[in-house]
Amino acid sequence: xxxxxxxxxxxxxxxxxxxxxxxxxxxxxxxxxxxxxxxxxxxxxxxxxxxxxxxxxxxxxxxxxxxxxxxxxxxxxxxxxxxxxxxxxxxxxxxxxxxxxxxxxxxxxxxxxxxxxxxxxxxxxxxxxxxxxxxxxxxxxxxxxxxxxxxxxxxxxxxxxxxxxxxxxxxxxxxxxxxxxxxxxxxxxxxxxxxxxxxxxxxxxxxxxxxxxxxxxxxxxxxxxxxxxxxxx
Amino acid sequence: xxxxxxxxxxxxxxxxxxxxxxxxxxxxxxxxxxxxxxxxxxxxxxxxxxxxxxxxxxxxxxxxxxxxxxxxxxxxxxxxxxxxxxxxxxxxxxxxxxxxxxxxxxxxxxxxxxxxxxxxxxxxxxxxxxxxxxxxxxxxxxxxxxxxxxxxxxxxxxxxxxxxxxxxxxxxxxxxxxxxxxxxxxxxxxxxxxxxxxxxxxxxxxxxxxxxxxxxxxxxxxxxxxx
Numbered sequence: 001x002x003x004x005x006x007x008x009x010x011x012x013x014x015x016x017x018x019x020x021x022x023x024x025x026x027x028x029x030x031x032x033x034x035x036x037x038x039x040x041x042x043x044x045x046x047x048x049x050x051x052x053x054x055x056x057x058x059x060x061x062x063x064x065x066x067x068x069x070x071x072x073x074x075x076x077x078x079x080x081x082x083x084x085x086x087x088x089x090x091x092x093x094x095x096x097x098x099x100x101x102x103x104x105x106x107x108x109x110x111x112x113x114x115x116x117x118x119x120x121x122x123x124x125x126x127x128x129x130x131x132x133x134x135x136x137x138x139x140x141x142x143x144x145x146x147x148x149x150x151x152x153x154x155x156x157x158x159x160x161x162x163x164x165x166x167x168x169x170x171x172x173x174x175x176x177x178x179x180x181x182x183x184x185x186x187x188x189x190x191x192x193x194x195x196x197x198x199x200x201x202x203x204x205x206x207x208x209x210x211x212x213x214x215x216x217x218x219x220x221x222x223x224x225x226x227x228x229x230x231x232x233x
Numbered sequence: 234x235x236x237x238x239x240x241x242x243x244x245x246x247x248x249x250x251x252x253x254x255x256x257x258x259x260x261x262x263x264x265x266x267x268x269x270x271x272x273x274x275x276x277x278x279x280x281x282x283x284x285x286x287x288x289x290x291x292x293x294x295x296x297x298x299x300x301x302x303x304x305x306x307x308x309x310x311x312x313x314x315x316x317x318x319x320x321x322x323x324x325x326x327x328x329x330x331x332x333x334x335x336x337x338x339x340x341x342x343x344x345x346x347x348x349x350x351x352x353x354x355x356x357x358x359x360x361x362x363x364x365x366x367x368x369x370x371x372x373x374x375x376x377x378x379x380x381x382x383x384x385x386x387x388x389x390x391x392x393x394x395x396x397x398x399x400x401x402x403x404x405x406x407x408x409x410x411x412x413x414x415x416x417x418x419x420x421x422x423x424x425x426x427x428x429x430x431x432x433x434x435x436x437x438x439x440x441x442x443x444x445x446x447x448x449x450x451x452x453x454x455x456x457x458x459x460x
Contacts, residue, residue, distance in 0.1 A: 062302060090299070
């Protein structure tokens with residue numbers, strides 16, 4: 001497979017020519033089916049003989065616990081929170097993603113820098129600043145954004161939890177006192193920012209309103225092509 | 234790289250220098266002086282925000298940090314103090330004293346291999362101080378002060394993560410030498426006020442106070458009468 005490229009430069013100590021694996025990212029809101037599809041993809045890839053590593057956000061050894069605490073207390077400024085998330089991201093990048101890519105794994109990422117950037121930008125972060133923070137991230141081989149309608153999102157969210165998450169509803173953004181209304185407005189802003197970012201970063205927007213089986217087949221077809229292209233070099 | 238910045242009612246004074254340069258002593262004396270004169274003054278130091286401290290401590294203890302996460306975690310700490318304290322206080326017309334500022338990151342993280350453009354963009358939200366005192370000390374003198382007074386060097390402080398030497402003292406020497414080079418390269422770019430840190434503590438403090446009085450109209454910073 002061909003080596004990874006980075007948005008700006010790799011972090012110190014990372015040699016891109018040694019990263020022979022593939023990085024595949026699923027983006028999309030909570031309840032869009034990311035984890036279900038990652039589970040299905042993993043099984044399928046392993047059946048085909050690919051070693052798979054899974055990563056996500058807020059899972060680092062370094063700061064995940066502190067991040068969780070900070071979110072509970074809601075005491076950090078947006079910029080502090082974004083740098084905290086960036087620390088979490090790079091900890092996983094350097095300790096999980098890069099070693100897995102070096103070992104030739106297919107890395108399935110349950111969200112990536114785009115979610116982190118979109119969340120910051122929706123909260124008023126300067127796009128240039130936010131993008132520069134994540135400029136040492138490897139460019140994925142494929143990014144699939146699971147776009148789902150507000151109606152589907154609401155249905156799925158209530159089926160799964162019977163309540164709306166504070167952060168996923170953007171309740172810290174001052175969009176309104178009505179939780180449901182804030183959720184819809186916040187998710188719309190996120191979607192708009194993803195679409196803007198899609199133009200810049202060129203990821204695949206896939207229709208997430210379909211059945212699990214239909215979306216699964218679509219994703220597998222696309223990933224098959226990506227891996228075939230990589231193997232040809 | 235330095236952008237024009239908005240005028241704020243407050244003033245920002247930072248001290249930088251190698252470990253052992255005496256900068257913390259000097260800024261402490263400035264703090265005492267301004268407090269005793271009844272000025273609105275606030276003191277803050279590098280790596281001290283309570284929330285971030287726990288993560289830093291854990292990361293350092295277990296040696297989990299890479300140059301990138303080491304740098305990010307310090308930037309997180311800085312942002313927390315900057316947005317919660319420094320910037321609001323500057324807007325309210327305080328003199329804010331900082332023991333180490335973003336230049337510490339540019340120097341140390343630069344030595345660790347972090348890209349200077351990346352570092353400077355990350356700290357792009359922070360103001361360049363009105364005065365940055367740099368306490369300049371020949372490397373051997375700085376090393377002597379530290380190695381004689383506090384022989385228990387810490388892992389990251391000695392740059393052991395860089396693999397410069399198996400011997401912690403030797404690693405510290407090489408690391409500090411490189412940090413000093415980085416500082417000297419920044420001195421002109423950011424207009425550091427360079428002080429000779431081999432002078433006596435008292436002589437240096439007199440110089441520091443004189444420079445502050447020349448550059449800042451202290452009368453503007455008297456505590457206002459609040460009922």
